[in-house]
Amino acid sequence: MVDEAVARGAYWCDFRRGFVATIAMWPGVVPFAIAYATLARAAGFSLAETFAFSVFVYAGSAQLAVVNLLDAGAGFVSMVLTALVLNLRHVLYGISLNKQLPEETTPPRPILAFLLTDESYGLTIKDGLDGGGNDAFLFGSCISLYGAFISASLAGAIAGQRLADKTDLGLEFVFPLTFLLLLVPLLRNRTDFVVAGVSASVVLLLRGRVNSGAGLLFAVLIAIGIGPRIPVKRPAR
């Protein structure tokens, strides 16, 4: 009985640590969710659809990409495939987290899986290096971020319609700017620059020739396939 109470106390202590540690991520997530919701309204999503997308999918970059493609008139299949391709990294996160999660988690894995994001994964792995990073910490982090994301999505969806009505604000520029700023931290070496350069070049070459969603998927496949094989000249020392 006492052991059970101690275990429960330890669980909620780790949950609280995960929740609080993730508050530092809110300034990054809240503007992103507001930008997504504003642009979703401008692309033709209703308030309920914009909010439901965040509540049931909860994958910011994929949501923004799909809204961007919807606005450009892309087909259904290419939008779904783009979201799938963007979310494949979650498979890696899950495999990596298994090494520090107990076999039986609280809540069960199907619930943790629904809430798994880049930020919660990163914080849990980091906490694991300090001897923590268990299921309670991950759950606390996930709840913290999910609450911030869907609240900001709702706020953006409500405010977004007013902004979207003002067509001359140049609001559509938020799309490419957002993806440019998401791209920058991922460029860690020359090969990454080449992959990004090939992807951007192919999508520009295909512009107007194929549907924008198909063009994007084709550009990504080419960049992933041949980008790393292009020799990168290193400066002479």
Next chain:
Amino acid sequence: MNGEHVALIASIAVLTYGTRIVGLSMGDRTMPPGIRQIFDRVPLAVFAALAAPGIVGSEVDIAPRVCGAIVALAAFLVVRLFWVGLLAGMVGYAVARWVLG
């Protein structure tokens, strides 16, 4: 609600959940390094393909958009905060549009 939008949200919700549950259900398995590298580079290829057409490939406002992108990059590289980069880029874009007509 629009039927096509609902179908789109439902399909993406199911697939996204699938990518999340598959990894967490795989136990202690590891992934070959080659596959891991491909997975690592997918987001940057997608983000580059989404950013380029709206900046250098734009049919309107190309100079102001490039100016906005440069300002956003500079601000982001200095402060390392997404919202600061986004705000600086939008202000840079608006100013460049006003200056360049």
